[in-house]
Amino acid sequence: MTTQHHPASSTTALHSLNRLKAGNARFLAGTSHAPTLQSEILSELAQAQQPYATILSCSDSRVPPELVFDAWLGELFIIRVAGNVLGPTIAGSLQYAHTHLHTPLFVVMGHEGCGAIQAAVATKFHEEPHPERIADLLKNILPALDDIDPTLPHDQFVLAAVEANVRHTVQILRASPAGKEHQTDGEVQVLGAVYSLHTGQVRFLED
Numbered sequence: 476m477t478t479q480h481h482p483a484s485s486t487t488a489l490h491s492l493n494r495l496k497a498g499n500a501r502f503l504a505g506t507s508h509a510p511t512l513q514s515e516i517l518s519e520l521a522q523a524q525q526p527y528a529t530i531l532s533c534s535d536s537r538v539p540p541e542l543v544f545d546a547w548l549g550e551l552f553i554i555r556v557a558g559n560v561l562g563p564t565i566a567g568s569l570q571y572a573h574t575h576l577h578t579p580l581f582v583v584m585g586h587e588g589c590g591a592i593q594a595a596v597a598t599k600f601h602e603e604p605h606p607e608r609i610a611d612l613l614k615n616i617l618p619a620l621d622d623i624d625p626t627l628p629h630d631q632f633v634l635a636a637v638e639a640n641v642r643h644t645v646q647i648l649r650a651s652p653a654g655k656e657h658q659t660d661g662e663v664q665v666l667g668a669v670y671s672l673h674t675g676q677v678r679f680l681e682d
């Protein structure tokens with residue numbers, strides 16, 4: 476791979492979004508850049524990181540953001556947690572990305588067939604018990620499930636829940652003081668996305 480560093484400070488949210496879309500298109504087309512470790516790149520990155528986007532995604536082994544966006548070292552600031560939920564420490568990492576790294580784009584990315592979402596659905600609608608720590612994690616998802624059409628077939632219901640959970644987190648981030656301030660002036664964008672396990676495609680959610 477050739478060196479393709481575009482400092483985040485010189486880019487915009489739209490530019491970052493286009494880079495994510497282009498990376499996912501390369502991933503889908505089987506034309507991902509083959510990473511070859513170069514000592515110059517490591518030396519440069521050892522000085523500082525300037526990722527062009529921040530991604531909050533699930534820990535699921537099938538959804539690695541660097542691969543699905545064909546991104547290289549130093550390009551994406553990534554927080555991965557089951558169900559891509561927003562707990563206090565996650566919010567701290569996002570705030571760090573905002574205030575110190577100045578990434579212009581924040582993407583909350585859920586995915587088809589998310590086990591954490593299915594567990595939250597089972598808890599809410601079938602009172603399925605979970606061990607304490609998992610139950611704590613699922614509490615972050617439950618409020619997102621209130622408005623989903625209960626007549627949907629199971630698979631569609633889970634996908635709707637995945638999307639609702641993403642939108643719920645996006646809304647919280649946009650409503651935060653920093654989110655409000657920067658959404659207004661267009662400097663920072665917070666978007667939702669859903670990754671398809673079947674096709675490898677990332678679908679960015681419309682408002």
Ligand SMILES: [Zn+2]
Nearest residue numbers: 533535589590
């Ligand atoms: Zn998941």
